Amino acid sequence: xxxxxxxxxxxxxxxxxxxxxxxxxxxxxxxxxxxxxxxxxxxxxxxxxxxxxxxxxxxxxxxxxxxxxxxxxxxxxxxxxxxxxxxxxxxxxxxxxxxxxxxxxxxxxxxxxxxxxxxxxxxxxxxxxxxxxxxxxxxxxxxxxxxxxxxxxxxxxxxxxxxxxxxxxxxxxxxxxxxxxxxxxxxxxxxxxxxxxxxxxxxxxxxxxxxxxxxxxxxxxxxxxxxxxxxxxxxxxxxxxxxxxxxxxxxxxxxxxxxxxxxxxxxxxxxxxxxxxxxxxxxxxxxxxxxxxxxxxxxxxxxxxxxxxxxxxxxxxxxxxxxxxxxxxxxxxxxxxxxxxxxxxxxxxxxxxxxxxxxxxx
Amino acid sequence: xxxxxxxxxxxxxxxxxxxxxxxxxxxxxxxxxxxxxxxxxxxxxxxxxxxxxxxxxxxxxxxxxxxxxxxxxxxxxxxxxxxxxxxxxxxxxxxxxxxxxxxxxxxxxxxxxxxxxxxxxxxxxxxxxxxxxxxxxxxxxxxxxxxxxxxxxxxxxxxxxxxxxxxxxxxxxxxxxxxxxxxxxxxxxxxxxxxxxxxxxxxxxxxxxxxxxxxxxxxxxxxxxxxxxxxxxxxxxxxxxxxxxxxxxxxxxxxxxxxxxxxxxxxxxxxxxxxxxxxxxxxxxxxxxxxxxxxxxxxxxxxxxxxxxxxxxxxxxxxxx
Ligand code: SF4
Numbered sequence: 001x002x003x004x005x006x007x008x009x010x011x012x013x014x015x016x017x018x019x020x021x022x023x024x025x026x027x028x029x030x031x032x033x034x035x036x037x038x039x040x041x042x043x044x045x046x047x048x049x050x051x052x053x054x055x056x057x058x059x060x061x062x063x064x065x066x067x068x069x070x071x072x073x074x075x076x077x078x079x080x081x082x083x084x085x086x087x088x089x090x091x092x093x094x095x096x097x098x099x100x101x102x103x104x105x106x107x108x109x110x111x112x113x114x115x116x117x118x119x120x121x122x123x124x125x126x127x128x129x130x131x132x133x134x135x136x137x138x139x140x141x142x143x144x145x146x147x148x149x150x151x152x153x154x155x156x157x158x159x160x161x162x163x164x165x166x167x168x169x170x171x172x173x174x175x176x177x178x179x180x181x182x183x184x185x186x187x188x189x190x191x192x193x194x195x196x197x198x199x200x201x202x203x204x205x206x207x208x209x210x211x212x213x214x215x216x217x218x219x220x221x222x223x224x225x226x227x228x229x230x231x232x233x234x235x236x237x238x239x240x241x242x243x244x245x246x247x248x249x250x251x252x253x254x255x256x257x258x259x260x261x262x263x264x265x266x267x268x269x270x271x272x273x274x275x276x277x278x279x280x281x282x283x284x285x286x287x288x289x290x291x292x293x294x295x296x297x298x299x300x301x302x303x304x305x306x307x308x309x310x311x312x313x314x315x316x317x318x319x320x321x322x323x324x325x326x327x328x329x330x331x332x333x334x335x336x337x338x339x340x341x342x343x344x345x346x347x348x349x350x351x352x353x354x355x356x357x358x359x360x361x362x
Numbered sequence: 363x364x365x366x367x368x369x370x371x372x373x374x375x376x377x378x379x380x381x382x383x384x385x386x387x388x389x390x391x392x393x394x395x396x397x398x399x400x401x402x403x404x405x406x407x408x409x410x411x412x413x414x415x416x417x418x419x420x421x422x423x424x425x426x427x428x429x430x431x432x433x434x435x436x437x438x439x440x441x442x443x444x445x446x447x448x449x450x451x452x453x454x455x456x457x458x459x460x461x462x463x464x465x466x467x468x469x470x471x472x473x474x475x476x477x478x479x480x481x482x483x484x485x486x487x488x489x490x491x492x493x494x495x496x497x498x499x500x501x502x503x504x505x506x507x508x509x510x511x512x513x514x515x516x517x518x519x520x521x522x523x524x525x526x527x528x529x530x531x532x533x534x535x536x537x538x539x540x541x542x543x544x545x546x547x548x549x550x551x552x553x554x555x556x557x558x559x560x561x562x563x564x565x566x567x568x569x570x571x572x573x574x575x576x577x578x579x580x581x582x583x584x585x586x587x588x589x590x591x592x593x594x595x596x597x598x599x600x601x602x603x604x605x606x607x608x609x610x611x612x613x614x615x616x617x618x619x620x621x622x623x624x625x626x627x628x629x630x631x632x633x634x635x636x637x638x639x640x641x642x643x644x645x646x647x648x649x650x651x652x653x654x655x656x657x658x659x660x661x662x663x664x665x666x667x668x669x670x671x672x673x674x675x676x677x678x679x680x681x682x683x
Contacts, residue, residue: 050497279525292565294607296637311681
C-alpha cells in the first residue's frame, strides 16, 4: 500500500454494517468517511473535478458487487486466450499513461467489494459447471490484483477458494510489490502470481505510482522462493529508440532472479488503445511520447502499431526468451489470427491449440 | 412578458450579453421577412434605459436588411436578472435546433459569467448540451468561448467536435491563427486531419509550425493553401500522413513500384489491405465473355514467373522496424 493516497472513503449504505467494511475502515482510519446510497453520488463528486480520472483513484468506495465472474471480452477480430475475469476490485490507485481504464471506467472510484461470500458461491458454481480442461481466471482486468491487497487481503481469500481445484488457474496480476499476506499462506499449484514488466525507464515515465522493475522482479523471486508459480506480462510493449536493448535487459534480469521452471506463462502484447483514450491521455500525460508513434486504426477500431512492427517486436522478444530456453512460455495478447500464425511459425512450436497455447500444463 | 411593437432603432444591438447563437441570416429568411414581415415576436428586456435583444437576432437582422422599422416583441420585465433572462434565451432556442460546439461554449460562458454555479452547469446544463458532465468539459468550453469570433465561426460552420478543439488549443496563439488561415475554407474532416497531423509532427520533431511549414515537402503546399487554393489540401494531407506514417508509407510506395514494374494486363487489378493488417493480395479481373476470362487468366499466368510477384508477397509479409 506504499503510496496509496486515499482522500476520502465512501461506504455504500447497504454494506455499512458488514464485518469486512468495518475491517477496511479500520485499515483506513483517519480518512473522512461518507455513507451514500449508490456509487452515483461518488461519481458525481468525482466528475466535477478537472481531472476526474486522477481524482477517481483517490476515492475509495466500499460496496457489494451484483456479480463477479465473466469471460474476458478480448477484442473482436482477435484470437482470445480463453481467459475469465473476477471483478472483485474496480479501478486502480496506479496511474499508467496507457491504461485503458481511464477511458473505460468513467468516474468509477477505487471500488472494493465486500460481499466475498457471494463470490465464494459463484466460484463453487463456476467450478461445478466447467469440470474439465483448463480454465484461467484472474482479477487483473479492471484493477491491479495486488495494489489494494494489504488492505483487502483478497488474494488470500481467493487462494483458499482455488486450492485443490486442479484445472482452474487463478492469476493475480500486478505492478505492485509482494503483499506480506501472500507469504503467510501456503502456495497452491494452480495459483500464478504475475507481474507486468517494462524497462525501468518506461516504468518511471509511464507507470506512475507502481513498483519499480527491480521491486517487481524481487517480488517474483520471493514468490517463487515461497513456492508460487509466476507469470510475466510484457504488455504493452512500447517501441521507441533503444527499446531492444532496454527489453533485453529486462529479460536478462528476469532470469537472473527467476528460474524458467517457475514461470507459468509470459504474455506479449503491444500498445493498443481505443480512440477515446487518445485525447484523455494527451491531456493527462502531456510529457508522454508514446502516443506520437505511427499507428493504424484496426478493424475493431483500436489504434495499434502497424502489423509488421508488432510482428517484429514479438519476434525480437521471442528470441530474447529463446536465449533462456523459455520461448514455449510465450503467448500473444489480443492479437489477430494472422499475427498468431506467423508468430508460432517463427518460433517453430507446433502448437495445437492457439487459444490456450500451453499443452504442457494439461 | 408584455407584448408590444418596438422600433428597430430603439434596440441596442451592441449589447450582446444574451446572444450565444451564431447562425447568420440566410436567403430564405430574408425572402420570408421581405414578403410578410416579422410575425413571430422577438424577446427583449430593458437594461440601462435601452432595449436589449434577448432572442431573435436573425429576425432583427433580416428586418433591418428588408428596411422594416418596427417589429413585434415580448418584453421581459427590467427587474428580472441577467441569469433568468439568459435561461429564457437558452430554452427558447434549445427546443428549435441542436447547438454547435461554439454556441454551447458561448452559452456556458454566459451562464458562468452570470454566476450560475459550476456544479449546476456541470450537472444540469452539460448533459442538456450532450456534453459529458465533467469539470474538465466546463473548463474546455470556457476556454473555447474565448477563442475569438473568427475561430468560433469556423467551429460553428464546420460543426467541430470537442476533440478537434482540444487539439487546436494545444497550439500557441500565433500558431492557431496560422492554422486557421490554412484550414478556414476546408471541410471538417480535412480541418481535423490537418490539425491532428500538424500536432503530431510538431510533437515528434519538436519544431514550431513556422519551421515545419517551411520544410521542402510542405512549403509549396501550405503556400498554395494559404493563397486560397483549396485543391492543395488533399496533397498537403497526403504529405503530412507520409511524414507521420513512415513505415506504412514506405511499404505502400514499394508495393506500388513493384505493381508498376509488373505490368499487369489491362483488365487485371491488384488490391491489398492498406493498413497491411492482412498479408494477402486480392486480384480482380474484368470479363464480359468466357474468351475475355481466358485471355485475362492467360496473360496473368504469363506474368507469374516475374520476380516482382515474389517481392510483392515479401513486402506484404514484411516484418520489421
Ligand atoms: S497498473 Fe494496470 S490497472 Fe493500474 S493504472 Fe496501470 S495499467 Fe491501469
